[in-house]
Amino acid sequence: MRFLLATAAKDLVRRRRDPLALLLWAGIPLAIGGLIFLAFGGDDAGPSGRLLVVDQDNTVLSGLLSGVYQQGPLAEIIEVEAVDLETGRDRIDSGEASGLLIIPDGFGTAVLNSEPFEISLVRNPAQRIVPGIIEESLSLVVESTFYVQRLFDEPLDIIAAVQPVGANIVPDSTVASISVAFNQIVDRAQPYLFPPVIELETKTTGEDEDGLDFARLFFPSMLFMALLFMAQGLSEDIWRERSHGTLRRVIVTPQRVAMFLAGKLLAGAMLMLIVIGLGLVVGRWVFGIDLQGLPIALVWATIAGMMLLAMMVLVQLFASSERAGNILTGAAIFPLAMLGGSFFPFEVMPDWLASVGRYTPNGWALAKLNRVFAGDLAALDLVRAIGFVTLIIVALTWLAMRRIRGRFAHS
Amino acid sequence: MIEVAQLRKEYGDLVAVDDISFTAETGAIFGLLGPNGAGKTTTIGCISGLLEPTAGTVRVRGHDVVRESAQAKASLGVVPQEIALYGDLSAGENVRFWGQAYGLRGAKLRARITDVLEITGLLDRAGDRVDQFSGGMKRRLNFACGIIHEPQVLLLDEPTVGVDPQSRVRLLDLVREQANQGVCVLYTTHYMEEAQSICDRLAIIDHGHVIAQGSLAELQAQMGERDLVRVSGSFDESELHRAFGHDADVEIVTVDDAQATLSVRKASSKLPTLLAALTGAGSEVRDITVSQPSLESLFIKLTGKELRE
Structure with a gap:
């Protein structure tokens, strides 16, 4: 056991003197993950655009029409800017806006008199989403206006017939008659409107189920990508031990080769613990990811990383040269990362592919990590999984020891 | 002492050593002299436990290296032909690790680290990284790592290859000192002058066979x-x-x-x-x-x- 610890300490000191490798192992997955995150879901601001409005009518109704875009969710997407006709045309021609709405003079009067009228919407052909939203919204307003005209034709007639006394002053009697007319319509409609025949219930479900929380989705994948890169990089050291002659020197000491290998795995596990620990801190404080069971996740990811390292070491031992070993392990980690959910989370993969990926060692371990984060991995399941992984590590180490003693050290 | 009897090692169809027998005594230097590829390193590999003999027996201080491997290895010190050191560790860290590999710890380990670095003239460079050392310094450190645990049997496989004359003289003095302290030394070389100057007894080996052995005087007498x-x-x-x-x-x-x-x-x-x-x-x-x-x-x-x- 002392030799195991001495070997681990020796490797940790060596790694401390090569911090660039550690940074690369942790940095590359973070960079790749960050890019994927940004490409697929990092920008949650959504589409946005500008609507230029030429209001030549300048009535309350024309103001209401353009005001539709300044209410509720539409206001978050569309910025309305009042312009004159010439400026509006110039700017839409130069692509500076998503749309140009022209409300000619006489719009308000036409609406009150239920007369046909034409308003113009010019769409920016270079854009698709925002002009589409503007057009759809305008269609809804026009349609709604038609029903309002049908329903409230009597008070609207009154409003249209009003001849103000003085500047913009409506007689009290007219206002009263309009109010009465509106109330009568509402009273007549009330039996049909209340209670509503269709009840709409809005329920917001967890973001996990929607698959929309990209940071939460990609974060465990990035951690496992880092583990895969580390496992590959650390496994190369067995070739350095061989080429420097230190592996043969270990064999001629009274110590067991298995202890030496276990020490190297332990050192690798310590480095993984540090990198994953830092990753969890970054995830929690920088990305604001709300993860449960961080200590358990740290332990599980480290043990899983140790298993991946033992696998990679065994692959290196069966390679004919250091170069072949690097090619083989490199060829192994990319399919493992792709299939095992480390490049793309299982949630965004086709179901059949995700189900295959969960059978890869890293995919299986990643699925368990996701369950730890979600807080739905029972303690017994976790203990069983740790026991299973430990058995795998022991078996891989035994095979590696056999290989070293049998041929690797001497050839 | 080392007793090698009818040692044979095969690699598939290749017979690397065949029917090699000799005895190396305590407090003396036994040389294995032969050209490159003669089978010296294979013989050392079989004695050190790195390789398993195909036939024959090897005993180190009475312990069979195959059946009583741990006991045999515990008394063995090996200085390999290659510089088996960690270049990214300091001289002191290298010696410490190999001392730990032989079960040393605590005050005893610290004392031995100082001792071996001092006798190899590297004490003032103990904290320096090995990859900054010259070839001769690395050879001396390689030697220091082989004697950190005060072995009773020391195997040296061409320890002076590629070493400057000054370092070579120093290394040969160190080897002689070990023998003077009662250590049984097995020394392989293809340098005739080295074998003549340092070895008490010699076996000349070629194509995996011992073609002559005895003291220097006995061998020279064969020439008449x-x-x-x-x-x-x-x-x-x-x-x-x-x-x-x-x-x-x-x-x-x-x-x-x-x-x-x-x-x-x-x-x-x-x-x-x-x-x-x-x-x-x-x-x-x-x-x-x-x-x-x-x-x-x-x-x-x-x-x-x-x-x-």
């Missing part, structure tokens, strides 16, 4: 008082055999078109006669060299080739 005469020029082999076939003082070791090697009793006094005989046998002599009896000349006599070939 004969000198080795190497002649360059052009020769007719049959004429040469005819000329010297009945001369008891001259023995033809090797001959080809361009070179002849002769074993001649008291050659320096017979050079004029020898030259006349060579010319009479139709030879054209361009260069002639006379060597006193040595391991080199014995090796040439036994194998027909030079040690460094």
Whole structure:
């Protein structure tokens, strides 16, 4: 056991003197993950655009029409800017806006008199989403206006017939008659409107189920990508031990080769613990990811990383040269990362592919990590999984020891 | 002591060593002398437990290296031919690790680290990284790592390869010191001068076989008082055999078109006669060299080739 610890300490000191490798192992997955995150879901601001409005009518109704875009969710997407006709045309021609709405003079009067009228919407052909939203919204307003005209034709007639006394002053009697007319319509409609025949219930479900929380989705994948890169990089050291002659020197000491290998795995596990620990801190404080069971996740990811390292070491031992070993392990980690959910989370993969990926060692371990984060991995399941992984590590180490003693050290 | 009996090691169809037997005594240096590829490193590998012999037995201080591997290895110190060190660790860290590999710890380990670095002249560089060391310093550190645990049996596999003359002298002194302290030393080399200067007993090995062994005096006696005469020029082999076939003082070791090697009793006094005989046998002599009896000349006599070939 002392030799195991001495070997681990020796490797940790060596790694401390090569911090660039550690940074690369942790940095590359973070960079790749960050890019994927940004490409697929990092920008949650959504589409946005500008609507230029030429209001030549300048009535309350024309103001209401353009005001539709300044209410509720539409206001978050569309910025309305009042312009004159010439400026509006110039700017839409130069692509500076998503749309140009022209409300000619006489719009308000036409609406009150239920007369046909034409308003113009010019769409920016270079854009698709925002002009589409503007057009759809305008269609809804026009349609709604038609029903309002049908329903409230009597008070609207009154409003249209009003001849103000003085500047913009409506007689009290007219206002009263309009109010009465509106109330009568509402009273007549009330039996049909209340209670509503269709009840709409809005329920917001967890973001996990929607698959929309990209940071939460990609974060465990990035951690496992880092583990895969580390496992590959650390496994190369067995070739350095061989080429420097230190592996043969270990064999001629009274110590067991298995202890030496276990020490190297332990050192690798310590480095993984540090990198994953830092990753969890970054995830929690920088990305604001709300993860449960961080200590358990740290332990599980480290043990899983140790298993991946033992696998990679065994692959290196069966390679004919250091170069072949690097090619083989490199060829192994990319399919493992792709299939095992480390490049793309299982949630965004086709179901059949995700189900295959969960059978890869890293995919299986990643699925368990996701369950730890979600807080739905029972303690017994976790203990069983740790026991299973430990058995795998022991078996891989035994095979590696056999290989070293049998041929690797001497050839 | 080391007892090797009828050692044989095969790699598939290749027989690396065959029927090698010798005994290396406590407090003495036993040399394995032979050209590259003769089987020296394979022999060391079998003694150290790195390789499992195909046949034969190896005992270190009475322990069979296969059946009682741990006991045999515990008393063994190995200085491999390659510089088996961690270049990214300091000298002190390297010695510490190899000391731990032999079970040293605490005050004993610290004391031994200081001791071995001091005797190898590296104490003032203990904190420096090994990859900044010269070749000679690395060789000395390689040696220090092999003796950190005060082994009773020390195996040195060509420890002076690629070392500058000063470091070589220092290393040879260190080896001699170990033997003087009662350590059984097995030393392999292909440098004849080194073997002659340091070894108490020797085995000359070629193509996996021991072709001669004994003390330096015993081996030199096999040459008798004969000198080795190497002649360059052009020769007719049959004429040469005819000329010297009945001369008891001259023995033809090797001959080809361009070179002849002769074993001649008291050659320096017979050079004029020898030259006349060579010319009479139709030879054209361009260069002639006379060597006193040595391991080199014995090796040439036994194998027909030079040690460094």
